[in-house]
Amino acid sequence: MVRKACDNCNKIIQVGDELGGQKVACEACGDINLMPDAPDPSRASRTDALGLPPDHGPEQAVLLVRPAMVRARPLVFFAHLVALVAGLAGVVFGLLTSAAGFPIVAAVAGGLVALVAVGSLGVWKIKTLSAALEITNKRTVHRKGLLSKATSEVVHDNIRNVQVTQSFWERIWRVGTLGLSSSGQDGIEIEIADIPDPERVRKIIDAYRPLG
Ligand SMILES: [Zn+2]
Structure with missing residues (x-):
């Protein structure tokens, strides 16, 4: 009806x-x-099976996905922590040792290393916060850039393919790159890296697009 x-x-x-x-x-x-x-009966049964809002009716938000940080690059994150701890240890050592010369160099160098580690983590965090995939029951919008607010979007009716690319380690950490291509143009139109649980995100988008 x-x-x-x-x-x-x-x-x-x-x-x-x-x-x-x-x-x-x-x-x-x-x-x-x-x-x-x-309403498309096959799409309705797919969204119902996943407990998602129906594809017809008013547009509503379904899922907001941001790139993962630690999970996407655990070794890089660990290296930052090591640098931070080593830097702070240098500062403590330098300040607690009363001899002149080396302890002061250790304190200054340690402080610099710790500052760089914290700054680098901060930049990384801002980068992950500035990218997002907003999935509604009608379309998927990719936002990137904290200030530039560049967006691209694909209407689910036009999505031809949803691709998940994962390296060996990414599969273990359950992150990956998600690519969406629409029937309008050739090639991938939306690509976003470090997405947590990319297979689940793909399933949700698949539920809203015409299949077969
Ligand atoms: Zn009338």
């Missing part, structure tokens, strides 16, 4: 699914109305 309020008299027009997306005359006033698309 497809329902819509008449553009002219506001009376509810109700027709069978076969007239979804078609022009229908209002029974009350005769005004021609373009009916909304009928």
Whole structure:
């Protein structure tokens, strides 16, 4: 069943699914109305199975995904921690040792190393916070850049392919790169790296796009 309020008299027009997306005359006033698309039964069963909001009806947010930080690069994160701890140890050693010369150099060098480690972690954190994938029941929007606010989006009806690329380690840590391509143009239009649980994100997007 497809329902819509008449553009002219506001009376509810109700027709069978076969007239979804078609022009229908209002029974009350005769005004021609373009009916909304009928719900896609296979898509509805996929979204229902995952407990997701339906693809028809008003647009609503389904999932917001941000790149993972520690999980995406555990070794790099560990190296930052080692540098931070070693730097602070240098500072403590330098300050606690009363002899002149080397202890002062150790304190200054340690302080610098710790500062660089903290700064680098901060930049990394901001980078992960500035990228996001917003999935609604209608489309997927990719936001990147904290200040530039560059966005690209794909309407789910037009998605031709959802790809997950994972290296061996990424599979173990359950992160990966997600790529979406639409039927409009060739090639991947949205690509976002370090996505946590990329297979789950793919399943959700697949539930909203026409398959087969
Ligand atoms: Zn009417």
